[in-house]
Amino acid sequence: MAERAMSTLGYVLIIDDEEPLRHSLTRVLKTAGCEVLGAADGLQALQFVRNTRFDLVYLDIHLPGISGLDVLQTIRAEYPDLPVILFTGHASLQSALDAIRLGATDYLVKPIDPDVLVARTRVILEEQKIERRKRELREELASLRAELRALAFQSASAFPEIPPEPQRDDRFLKRGDFVLDLQARRATLRDRVLSLPPTAFAYLMVLARHAPEAVDYQTLVTEAQGYAVEQSGASELAKYHIHILRQAINVPKNVPGYILNVRGIGYRLLVS
Structure with missing residues (x-):
């Protein structure tokens, strides 16, 4: 190739x-x-x-x-x-x-x-470059751990097992009924895993970080997608990805939604 x-x-x-x-x-x-x-x-x-x-x-x-x-x-x-x-x-x-x-x-x-x-x-x-480097580092770490275990097995005074890396406190973002795993890029709602494409997850993460405050359209696009657009374009982009989010959340019609429109401004995540 x-x-x-x-x-x-x-x-x-x-x-x-x-x-x-x-x-x-x-x-x-x-x-x-x-x-x-x-x-x-x-x-x-x-x-x-x-x-x-x-x-x-x-x-x-x-x-x-x-x-x-x-x-x-x-x-x-x-x-x-x-x-x-x-x-x-x-x-x-x-x-x-x-x-x-x-x-x-x-x-x-x-x-x-x-x-x-x-x-x-x-x-x-x-993002691709970062993900490639993360995979490389995980493979290197796995190789080093395997080598250390082999050396420990061969040695009369076995080396102590390296403990697993502790979970960082900032790995999870919790807002109301939502829990976002920022490392695995996975979101759960009341213990139900949401099936979200990467960009929709990024929008949810931005809303969660700003909650309970409203997030304007341009801030949503800039923080979720990494580039700035005009107000009208930001409104259309945000509308589309919020639609994806709402479909994934899929609450019954008689239950208030989790993502509220703030007319003329943007969207807000309900966390209480």
Whole structure:
């Protein structure tokens, strides 16, 4: 499998059948320091993914031949850790919901704002870099522990077993009925594990950290997704991810919801 050059920010695949847009976005990301490859359809894209180690994929929902959702489903099955962000030509909530259920990381609405594209790319690639380093450190630690156990077994004066690392007090964030495991990126509500995509978890975490205060749209997007957008764009992004959160929480209709709209401002998490 081909590797990226070590000097680049990351290796990005852009899958879109609109050649001018594909070339334009490629130039934008190359200028930002990424190595970029473009694919015009789903079949070509899957061939690239299977032969090259990418850090991030941008995928148009509407592709000729194999649909974008089918490509997403295949990538998710074969490469579950590879983040995929969707392009859509319209703010179709149902298409976005279908994609999130299939494992998409996020979505961007065309026309693509170059600044937003670069900002989102940098955030995702930095997260990937951190996760890779964490995996490396866990593997190194496991190897060291195994070596120490082997030495202790061989030694007449056996070395004491290294105790497991204690859980840090700041690993869990508790707000009302919610408990967020910030290390495992898992949320529970009254002992029920919520099935949340990564971005929806990030929105819940921001709401929980600010609770019981309201969080405005722009703060929500900036803290949850790592980039700033205008008020109108922030409102639409927040509305979509809050919808995902509310679906996951899934309280009965006759029970007050946990996430309240604060008209004209943003959202607030009920914690009492």
